[in-house]
Amino acid sequence: MRKLLVATKNEGKAREIKQLVGSYFDDVVTLNDFDNNIHIIEDGSTFEENALNKAKSIYLLFRQPTLADDSGLEVDALGGRPGVMSARYAGENATDEDRIKKLLDELKDVPENRRGAQFVCVLVFIDQQGRIYQTKGICRGKIAFETRGENGFGYDPVFIPDGFDKTFAELDSQIKNQISHRAKAFENLKKILGEIYNEGTCDK
């Protein structure tokens, strides 16, 4: 039985990761699936640093294959903010609604042709033996003028991916899972998992 521990407490992310990780693991659990009071400090200045820190912290506690996702929204007109601060953009205890409100306020005078943005996702996977692998995915789009849709999580109600006129929250989760930053990072991770688990380069 092959188990994957996902170093996240974000339910929306956890749901997507469980759908995206595919058939390489028989059991995928996140920090929300068992009793714990683990709190990982995310003080890195890049997605890469934070993802590595989350993955290492959890791997060192459990010594099991571990995956971490650090992600966020980079808005062109804000010089790439909120970026690594996306989860804490409106303060530590703020809600998704608070963060979206702050974002729309900051962009209220920015015209449509300058509302470009991208979601970024960095995945760090640590295998049973402690080897570290990292992948990244980016999804370009623009920020809407108001929230639309109920699907997804986080900033999804205001993010319109390139090639669509609907927000991520209006699109079906299956479509988001084909084009998102997380989906792209998983495309590359799956190649790595294929090599690790199917081509016998290490213990299953």
Ligand SMILES: O=c1[nH]c(=O)c2ncn([C@@H]3O[C@H](COP(=O)(O)OP(=O)(O)OP(=O)(O)O)[C@@H](O)[C@H]3O)c2[nH]1
């Ligand atoms: O609308 C969205 N659709 C997405 O697909 C998406 N991916 C990331 N984000 C936002 O970026 C921050 C991540 O911060 P983050 O990587 O530190 O995660 P987190 O703190 O929520 O959980 P954890 O995994 O650290 O436990 C959070 O504000 C998320 O809402 C997204 N928002």
Ligand SMILES: [Mg+2]
């Ligand atoms: Mg976090």
